[in-house]
Amino acid sequence: MGARRFRSFGLVALGVAGGILISLGISAAAQRGSPLPLKELQQFANVFSAIKSSYIEPMSDKTLIDDAIKGLFTDLDPHSAYLDPEAFKEMEAITQGGFGGLGIEIGSEDGMPKVIAPIEDTPAARAGILTGDLITEIDGKPTKGMTLNDAIKLMRGEPNTSIVLTIKRAGQAKPLKVKIVRAIIKVRSVRSKMLPGDIAFVRISQFQETTVPDLVKQLRTLGGKHAPKAVVLDLRNDPGGLLESAIGVASTFLKPGQLVVSTKGRVPSSNHQYYVTQSDGVSTVPGWTKTVPMVVLVNVGSASASEIVSGALQDHKRGKIMGNRTFGKGSVQSVLPLSEDTGIKLTTARYYTPSGRSIQVTGVEPDIVVDDTPQGNLFRLPREVDLKHHLLNSAVTDESTDEEKASTSKPKVEPKMFEFGGSDDFQLRQAVNFLEGRKVHKIEPGLILASSKKDAKAKPAAGGSSKTEPAEKKSEVKPQEPGSADRPAPGALPQPAPGQKIERFRITPHGLIELH
Helix, strand or coil: CCHHHHHCCCEEECHHHCCEEECCCCCHHHHCCCCCCHHHHHHHHHHHHHHHHHCCCCCCHHHHHHHHHHHHCCCCCCCCEEECHHHHHHHHHHHHCEEEECCEEEEEECCEEEEEEECCCCHHHHCCCCCCCEEEEECCEECCCCCHHHHHHHHCCCCCCEEEEEEECCCCCCCEEEEEECEEEECCCEEEEEECCCEEEEEECCECCCHHHHHHHHHHHHHCCCCCCEEEEECCCCCCECHHHHHHHHHHHCCCCCEEEEEEECCHHHCEEEECCCCCCHHHCCHHHHCCCEEEEECCCCCCHHHHHHHHHHHCCCCEEEECCCCCCCEEEEEEECCCCCEEEEEEEEEECCCCCCCCCCCCCCCEECCCECCECCCCCCCHHHCCCCCCCCCCCCCCCHHHHCCCCCCCCCCCCCCCCCCCCHHHHHHHHHHCCCCCCCCCCCEEEECCHHHHHCCCCCCCCCCCCCHHHHHCCCCCCCCCCCCCCCCCCCCCCCCCCCEEEEEECCEEEEEC
């Protein structure tokens, strides 16, 4: 494989999909003083020969060697792996932002893949796939119990080949069968827009080769005629990507000379410190990007490169981290080539935030915890701590899973799927509330105003209405608009109409408790 092809893997932080891939130049010199175990290698050769000559079915040398190499990684950490030609090609496609597929972001629900969002202008979007669709079959193969990685592999494929998805959609009595023709999917890693109140919203879905120049371009556009008053950086469900891109993204919001991330490992060449860079046009970003108030949105799906950026911004107190605890992948991998189209991905170091903390297992703890939706958390993905053979963090004593910790506080109301950056994005609304000085809620406001059935039937007061609004709507606190002195101020509770009796309840893990 050419030098250019390997350069794209030079500094990578694939997160859930693969971790930070750093070319560290590990050489035979590191093995000096450790002679090869000739006796054990001879035993391996004897086993190889026995299988080759006596197994009931013929086995090729390549198959046996490939399987033996894979076996070496069985008890290593979950991010070390043998990259066969298919895996090697897929990694290249991911880091360069293009692959043959359908164009959907998926999560998991009830052991089946669920559409988080179709990507704009892709085969899935054009075929009518919608947010919230549950994929029950892929080309007739049931997805119940299928891992997300296996489902993704089935949906990806050569461009211009077709695939049939069986969809279970809310409100539809019968499953839908949707035929989609695969195409080259160029993932647009950076999206941005201006929100009301002159707040800039920037979402990064993956850290790719073009992420930093795209971000710089969009930040300059957002600045336009006048600088935004604040910025929201959305890293939710971002599994990571190129480490160079993570450093570049952090650099657009940090000051020159500040440390972004450091790595420490067993081999001296794995020890590095990475500071704010001026590459990829970072030096041309408007000045407001380093000074305006900032909120960074993260969740359980924010991993590796996302954690590098959020951890750096948090340590330097550049912005408030809001959302849920991140994935917790703080290990570094090296990609070492074995041939033109194969290699190994080997964990060689841990990375540390600027303050020197490791987020391995722990993840980045938000400054302000806010659930995914008003009803509670939607994304229940496994974290690093849930993965078999994960590396330990010496600073952590309790490694119980989130499911164990939250077993008594699961929401009774099923959370609804939403669009990142859309009008139904609860966490984004709370970020705006914080930036504009209003109250921030973790879930729907804890105080519910509920009219009794008797009062619901009561006659309305003069000039009033007999229609009773849902409790959730009554509990929503909206900012006061100019000229709206007759409305409750931000943080105030709606006042009852004359003669109307109001019952007050507080939400607890055990249900509603009436307040007197």
